Each structure stands twice: as structure tokens, then as C-alpha cells.
Amino acid sequence: MPDFPAHASPGFPPMQAPKPKRNVSEFQLDTNPADPSSVAPPLVSPSLTPPTTPFANGQRPDRQPRAVPVPEPSSENAEEQGALLEKLPHVECAVRARIPTTTGQEMWLHLYHNDVDEKEHLAIVFGPHIRSRSLDALRPGETERDRMIRGAYVGTLYPGRTSSRLEAIRKDAGVSSRPSSGYLAALNGSPGKKQEAESDTSSVASGYPDDLGPAMVRIHSECYTGETVWSARCDCGEQLDEAARLMSLPMPTPASTPGSEIGENDAHRAAMKLPSAGGVIIYLRQEGRGIGLAEKLKAYNLQDLGHDTMEANLLLRHPGDARSYGLATAMLMDLGLDGERGIKLLTNNPDKVRAVEGPQREVRVVERVPMIPLAWKTDGKSGVQGPEVERYLSTKIEKFKHMLSSG
Numbered sequence: 001m002p003d004f005p006a007h008a009s010p011g012f013p014p015m016q017a018p019k020p021k022r023n024v025s026e027f028q029l030d031t032n033p034a035d036p037s038s039v040a041p042p043l044v045s046p047s048l049t050p051p052t053t054p055f056a057n058g059q060r061p062d063r064q065p066r067a068v069p070v071p072e073p074s075s076e077n078a079e080e081q082g083a084l085l086e087k088l089p090h091v092e093c094a095v096r097a098r099i100p101t102t103t104g105q106e107m108w109l110h111l112y113h114n115d116v117d118e119k120e121h122l123a124i125v126f127g128p129h130i131r132s133r134s135l136d137a138l139r140p141g142e143t144e145r146d147r148m149i150r151g152a153y154v155g156t157l158y159p160g161r162t163s164s165r166l167e168a169i170r171k172d173a174g175v176s177s178r179p180s181s182g183y184l185a186a187l188n189g190s191p192g193k194k195q196e197a198e199s200d201t202s203s204v205a206s207g208y209p210d211d212l213g214p215a216m217v218r219i220h221s222e223c224y225t226g227e228t229v230w231s232a233r234c235d236c237g238e239q240l241d242e243a244a245r246l247m248s249l250p251m252p253t254p255a256s257t258p259g260s261e262i263g264e265n266d267a268h269r270a271a272m273k274l275p276s277a278g279g280v281i282i283y284l285r286q287e288g289r290g291i292g293l294a295e296k297l298k299a300y301n302l303q304d305l306g307h308d309t310m311e312a313n314l315l316l317r318h319p320g321d322a323r324s325y326g327l328a329t330a331m332l333m334d335l336g337l338d339g340e341r342g343i344k345l346l347t348n349n350p351d352k353v354r355a356v357e358g359p360q361r362e363v364r365v366v367e368r369v370p371m372i373p374l375a376w377k378t379d380g381k382s383g384v385q386g387p388e389v390e391r392y393l394s395t396k397i398e399k400f401k402h403m404l405s406s407g
């Protein structure tokens with residue numbers, strides 16, 4: 001499986017990163033000097049990275065991160081988990097489309113509307129198993145063609161297709177239908193199930209197979225600078241690429257579960273382009289940690305004047321982090337990822353882990369997969385580098401308490 005392309009345009013040659021002026025020892029990270037294993041990873045330029053950097057010795061050539069179990073929330077730590085919304089927003093998937101990507105993997109882009117803002121939030125779905133309940137629900141007066149145009153079809157589109165349901169196509173072609181069950185049967189119109197799909201789409205089960213375990217999820221906040229105009233102030237573009245790469249890895253076998261080491265056999269299977277176990281990136285339009293692009297650009301000027309990313313927000317009279325995750329919870333529920341089985345969340349952000357679960361723990365984060373900066377994992381061979389991103393990462397660890405040393 002080839003790597004996802006760097007988010008930077010290949011037309012722009014990489015710039016020489018300036019030499020760092022500061023050393024990791026100045027960052028006063030939360031470590032216990034008596035315990036060498038507690039030393040946090042260094043934040044200096046990769047050319048100076050000492051061997052304690054996670055994966056610096058090439059132990060994880062596959063760049064597959066380890067999953068960390070997430071403990072059940074307790075009433076004792078409820079306060080530090082922060083306040084959650086009392087009521088989740090209403091979301092509806094308006095349209096989805098198949099997007100072939102430059103790596104050869106396909107993804108399904110789902111566009112959502114909601115009742116709390118006017119923005120178009122997105123779910124980027126990898127693999128065949130995750131479907132939107134609100135998209136699949138029948139809408140009054142719509143034709144089969146209408147359903148296909150808004151993406152509410154099963155299988156793939158092709159010129160001349162007349163039905164959104166596979167069963168109807170098989171019947172027209174005189175092919176006997178394979179027995180299907182549950183959600184897909186309901187969508188396909190199997191006797192006894194169609195009524196269920198029409199009357200109460202929220203009660204049908206997700207198509208995500210039980211044996212795949214918790215689905216992999218990334219909640220990503222928009223970053224125009226890091227994802228589109230090649231900024232090296234943050235690692236947002238790289239995180240988006242990495243989440244897509246992990247969700248495109250081949251379907252696990254009993255010997256290789258998602259989040260575990262990937263073996264030679266898996267590399268072979270990836271090369272054969274076997275279907276991926278998939279996952280979903282919820283892409284929220286909360287640019288600049290919720291303060292918007294104009295304010296983030298002011299914050300960058302304040303950072304150039306010597307302030308860190310949190311101070312800059314506060315000087316502009318914004319909270320350090322102005323984001324919320326209720327929309328993400330509602331979208332995950334719509335995608336059938338609520339319930340006991342839980343999800344595996346790609347993040348270092350402790351606030352995000354609980355906030356995305358929702359007021360009644362509608363969604364359960366059962367595992368956390370750390371997002372280690374690529375430069376740390378590849379010993380500086382790739383990834384965003386430079387003094388600005390080093391300062392950004394150190395502030396995330398020191399002030400936002402991101403769990404960046406876990407690996």
C-alpha cells in the first residue's frame with residue numbers, strides 16, 4: 001500500500017528547516033528524573049533526535065501505532081472531563097459520493113447538515129461497512145434515480161443503473177439473489193425487512209461486522225493552513241494523511257488486528273489491494289480550534305511576536321480551545337458506530353476522548369490510538385519539521401496536556 005501523498009504540493013521543493021535554538025531540556029515536560037522510562041520524547045529537530053525518540057530505531061517500520069485501552073469514566077474524574085452538551089445536535093447526511101483517491105483506495109465522502117450551524121461538516125468513510133442511517137432512510141416522493149443521485153445506493157454506480165437496491169438489479173438481470181440479512185437486506189428490500197427500513201431506519205443495526213472489533217475513528221478539525229497551503233506551523237495535514245493511511249490498511253486476519261503490528265503477510269495483502277477494514281474521519285469545520293481562520297492568522301502573528309499558541313488565543317480573548325464535539329458524536333451515531341462495541345479513536349487529546357462520547361455515552365471510546373508526529377517516527381526522514389511546529393508540539397504537551405509521549 002503506497003503512502004498517502006504529502007499534503008504539500010510536489011511543485012514546491014522542501015525548504016531547509018532552520019536549526020532549532022532551543023533544547024528539549026528547556027521544556028520542563030512532566031517526567032520523573034528517577035525513572036528513565038518516563039522521559040518524554042524530545043521535541044528538537046530530527047537531525048538532533050536522541051535514541052529515546054519513539055520508533056527512532058526502526059522498531060515500527062510499518063508506522064502502525066499501538067492502541068491504548070481507555071479506562072471507563074468514573075464519577076471521581078467526571079469534573080476534570082469537562083462539561084458535555086446536554087442534548088446532541090440533529091444531523092442528516094444530505095449526500096455522499098465515491099471518491100477514488102490518488103493512492104488507489106476509494107473513500108466515500110458524506111456531507112452532513114445539522115441544526116446548530118450552517119456549515120457542511122463531513123464524514124470521510126473508508127471501507128465498505130459503514131453506512132449512514134439518515135442517508136439511507138427513504139425520503140417522501142423520491143425516485144430511485146433521486147436516491148442514486150444523493151448517494152443512497154448499495155454497491156457501485158454504473159452507466160444505465162436503474163435501482164438504488166442491489167436486489168432489484170439482480171432480479172432484472174435474472175440473477176438469483178444471495179441471502180442477505182439485517183441492515184443491507186432492509187436497504188435492498190428483502191421481504192419483511194423493507195417495511196422496517198422505511199418505518200424506523202434508526203433502529204436497524206450497523207453494517208459494520210462484529211468480528212472487525214471497534215471501528216477506527218479520527219475526529220479532525222479543519223486547518224486550511226496545514227492541509228491546503230503547506231504550513232509547517234502545525235502537523236494537521238500530516239495527521240489527516242496518516243489517519244487515511246491507517247484506515248486504508250488491509251482487512252485484519254485473526255493474526256493481525258487493527259492497531260497491532262503489521263506483518264510481512266499483511267504487506268503482501270496490502271499490495272494485492274484487499275479490502276480495508278476501514279474507518280471514518282469526521283471532518284469538523286472548526287478552523288483554528290474553533291476561532292476561525294481570520295483569528296488564527298492573528299494568533300500566528302502573535303506567535304511570531306513571541307507568544308505560544310495558547311497565549312495567542314487568550315490575548316485575542318478566545319478560549320485556548322473553542323471546539324465542541326457534539327456534532328461528531330451525532331454523526332458517529334448516524335453512521336452506526338454508537339453502542340457497546342465502541343470505537344478506537346486516533347488522538348492525543350484527552351479532552352476529545354470524553355467529549356466525543358456524548359452526554360449519555362452514546363458513543364464509547366474503548367481504545368485510543370496515539371498520533372505520533374511523522375518526524376519522530378521516521379527519525380526525521382519525513383514529516384513536518386521546523387522551529388514553529390516544535391514550539392506548537394511542546395505547547396500541546398505542556399499546556400493542552402496532550403498525551404504525546406505514549407507510544
Ligand SMILES: Nc1nc2c(ncn2[C@@H]2O[C@H](COP(=O)(O)OP(=O)(O)OP(=O)(O)O)[C@@H](O)[C@H]2O)c(=O)[nH]1
Binds near residue numbers: 222289296
Ligand atoms: N487557534 C489556533 N489554532 C490552531 C493553531 N494551530 C493549529 N490550529 C488548529 O488546531 C486544530 C487541530 O488541533 P490540534 O491541537 O492539532 O489537535 P487536536 O485535534 O486537539 O488533537 P489530536 O486529535 O491529538 O490531533 C485545527 O482546527 C487547526 O486549525 C494555532 O496556532 N492556533
